[in-house]
Amino acid sequence: xxPFRSLVVLATACCFGLPALAQTPSEPEPGWAKGRPKTDxxxxxxxxxxxxxPTAADQLPTSxxxxxxxxxxxxxxxxxxxxxxxxxxxxxxxxVSSLFVANKVYAIAEQGNRQPKVIIDKMPLATGIEFHDGSxxxxxNTKIMRFDNVEDRLDNLGEPTVLYDKLPGGNDHSWKxxxxxxxxxxxxxxxxxxxxxxxxxxxxxRMDLNGSNMETIASGVRNSVGFDFDPRTGDLWFTxxxxxxxxxxxxxxxxxxxxxxxxxxxxxxxxxxGNLPDPEFGWGKSCSDYAKPAALLGPHAGSLGMTFYRGxxxxxxxxxxxxxxxxxxxxxTTKYADISVAWPDGKGGAKVEPFMTGFVENNxxxxxxxxxxxxxxxxxxxxxxxxxxIYRISYGKR
Numbered sequence: 001x002x003p004f005r006s007l008v009v010l011a012t013a014c015c016f017g018l019p020a021l022a023q024t025p026s027e028p029e030p031g032w033a034k035g036r037p038k039t040d041x042x043x044x045x046x047x048x049x050x051x052x053x054p055t056a057a058d059q060l061p062t063s064x065x066x067x068x069x070x071x072x073x074x075x076x077x078x079x080x081x082x083x084x085x086x087x088x089x090x091x092x093x094x095x096v097s098s099l100f101v102a103n104k105v106y107a108i109a110e111q112g113n114r115q116p117k118v119i120i121d122k123m124p125l126a127t128g129i130e131f132h133d134g135s136x137x138x139x140x141n142t143k144i145m146r147f148d149n150v151e152d153r154l155d156n157l158g159e160p161t162v163l164y165d166k167l168p169g170g171n172d173h174s175w176k177x178x179x180x181x182x183x184x185x186x187x188x189x190x191x192x193x194x195x196x197x198x199x200x201x202x203x204x205x206r207m208d209l210n211g212s213n214m215e216t217i218a219s220g221v222r223n224s225v226g227f228d229f230d231p232r233t234g235d236l237w238f239t240x241x242x243x244x245x246x247x248x249x250x251x252x253x254x255x256x257x258x259x260x261x262x263x264x265x266x267x268x269x270x271x272x273x274g275n276l277p278d279p280e281f282g283w284g285k286s287c288s289d290y291a292k293p294a295a296l297l298g299p300h301a302g303s304l305g306m307t308f309y310r311g312x313x314x315x316x317x318x319x320x321x322x323x324x325x326x327x328x329x330x331x332x333t334t335k336y337a338d339i340s341v342a343w344p345d346g347k348g349g350a351k352v353e354p355f356m357t358g359f360v361e362n363n364x365x366x367x368x369x370x371x372x373x374x375x376x377x378x379x380x381x382x383x384x385x386x387x388x389x390i391y392r393i394s395y396g397k398r
Contacts, residue, residue, distance in 0.1 A: 031171065031192060031193040032047060032194055032244065033046075033194070035244065035245040035280075036244075036245050037245060041333070042331075045331045048328075048330045048365065048386075051387070051388065053388070054079045054080060054081045054387065054388025054389065055387040055388055055389065056078075057075060060387055061358060061359065061361075061366035062389075062391060064358040064361065065356055065391075067355065067356050068355065071314075071393060071394070071395050072395075072396070073356065073391050073393050074391065074392050075389060076392035077108055077114040079115070080106060080116045080388050080389060080390055081104070082099055082101040082102035082385050083098065083370065083385050083388055083389065083390055084127050084371060084383055085097035085128065085178075085305075085371050086305075086373035087130055087131045088373055088375070089150065090134065090151065092110040092111065093107045093108065093109060093110070093151055093154070094107070094109075094373065095119075095136060095150075096383065097127050098126060098127065100125070101385075103121070103123055103124050103125070103126060104123070104126065105119055105120035105136075107119045107154050117154060119150075119154050119157055120138065120157065123138075125140045125141045125174065125175045125176075126138055126140055127140075128140075128175065128176030128177055129178060130178035130180050134148065134151070135147060135148045137180070137185065139167075139187060140167075140176070141174035142165065143163075143164060144167070144178075144185070144187065145160035145162050145163060146160055147160045162211075163207075163211030164207065164214070167189065168189065170192050172190070173192065173201075173222070173223040175190075175225065176225075177224065177226060177305075179228060179229070180209070181234075184206045184207065185206060185207055185208075185209055187204070187206075188205070188223075188224040188225070188227075188238075189203055190221075190222065190225075191268065191269070194243055194244045195244075195269050195280065195281065197269065198268070202220060202221050202222055203216050203217075203218065203221055204216070204217045204218040204227070204236075204238065204258075205217060218238070218256070218264055218265075218266060219264070219265040219266070220267045220269075220291075221238070221240050221268060222240055222241055222242065224238045225241075226306035226324070227239070227306060228306050228307050229308070230320075231308055232320060235258060236258040236261070237256065237258070237294070237350075239253065239297065239304065239306050240255075241253055241303060242273060243278070246272070246276075246279070247299075248333060249299045250272075250273070250276060251273040251276050251299065252272075252296035252299055252301070253296070253298060253300070253326075254273060254274070254295075254297060255294045255297055255303070255306075255324065255350055255352065256291065256293055256294055257294040257348050257350070265290050265291060266293075267287065267290040267291070270287075270290070271285060271286075271287040271290050273293060273296055274290070292348075294349045297326060297340070297352065298326060299332060300329035300330070301326040301327070301328070302326060302328050302330070303324055303326050303327070304370050306322055306323070306372075307371075307373075307380075308320065308322055309321050309322075309374060309380070311375070311379070313378025313394060314395050315395065318341065320343075322341065322342040324339070324342060327369060327370060328359065328365060328368050335360050335363050335365060336360055337359035337360055338354050338356060338357045339354075339369050340352050340354055341354075365386055366386075367384040367386050367387045367389070368386035370384065370385050375392075379392050379393060379394040380392070380393045380394075
């Protein structure tokens with residue numbers, strides 16, 4: 001893969017949509033750089049550049065991945081530039097969103113040659129997607145829309161119905177992740193900075209499917225781009241990205257459990273990882289006043305998509321477990337990325353262990369997992385925005 005990578009010189013930043021280049025003195029400090037130490041090592045760090053074209057199918061890292069015994073992984077689709085969110089339509093189409101590089105939404109037929117078809121183009125930050133009752137919901141950083149009868153109109157979706165157009169926009173943590181449950185649409189508004197007083201930002205909200213009756217579900221959430229509902233209890237669980245620049249090893253990302261919708265504050269910007277007061281905003285605050293994480297997910301892990309496994313193919317151990325995409329750090333010298341699996345402990349916490357590794361080689365990203373989709377046969381798709389691919393994980397006794 002080295003010849004391909006050497007061609008990538010000026011690409012859009014994978015995590016923040018800003019060029020991964022040093023700032024000149026005349027340029028304003030970007031939000032991700034707030035709090036960065038003025039040391040030589042820290043000043044060289046910036047969001048990891050994403051590839052402007054997908055990795056060729058024969059150069060994908062699929063053969064390097066490692067899974068528990070009995071599991072296998074294969075390339076399900078390639079050439080899906082900047083693949084992020086995954087959802088499935090009622091007629092079998094797989095919808096794939098993108099972020100900074102592609103600005104597209106794709107449809108891929110579950111059967112056949114699996115060539116990605118662009119159904120939405122030139123829509124910046126078209127990352128949040130959800131499918132419900134024949135409609136595709138799409139969220140950018142400024143608005144949430146609905147395309148009706150989408151699977152019958154893949155060649156021309158027509159104009160969407162705008163449900164909500166008062167999202168704050170911006171670049172920092174402004175992209176969306178969507179879920180629908182009980183006719184409510186859930187989404188987060190991330191903090192507009194690395195560390196700051198977020199005001200009405202840094203929350204998870206829900207609203208009616210027509211865009212009305214918006215209400216807060218969780219506060220103190222710095223940046224969640226992955227959440228799902230426990231199929232046994234209906235409780236919301238979500239990943240949250242910790243602040244940057246405290247140190248290479250602190251703070252951890254969090255896995256959080258919403259036990260009391262609308263009543264819990266998860267700490268940001270006052271307390272991180274449940275026990276670490278912020279050096280600027282933590283004065284006069286106590287970490288004991290905020291909801292504790294269910295589990296810690298690693299320093300600067302870039303924890304993104306999170307899905308409860310509802311299929312039957314995987315062994316009983318994994319049924320009802322949470323799969324978490326750790327996209328990997330950019331402001332940490334030693335890189336890592338993997339798919340982790342977590343189990344609720346029945347007490348509000350969770351146990352976490354690695355599931356699929358092999359995304360990093362020689363401290364360089366070969367791929368970076370983002371989101372999951374459990375198919376009807378119980379296998380699971382995983383998107384990789386770094387390589388522009390989708391993998392399929394299956395299980396079968398050998």
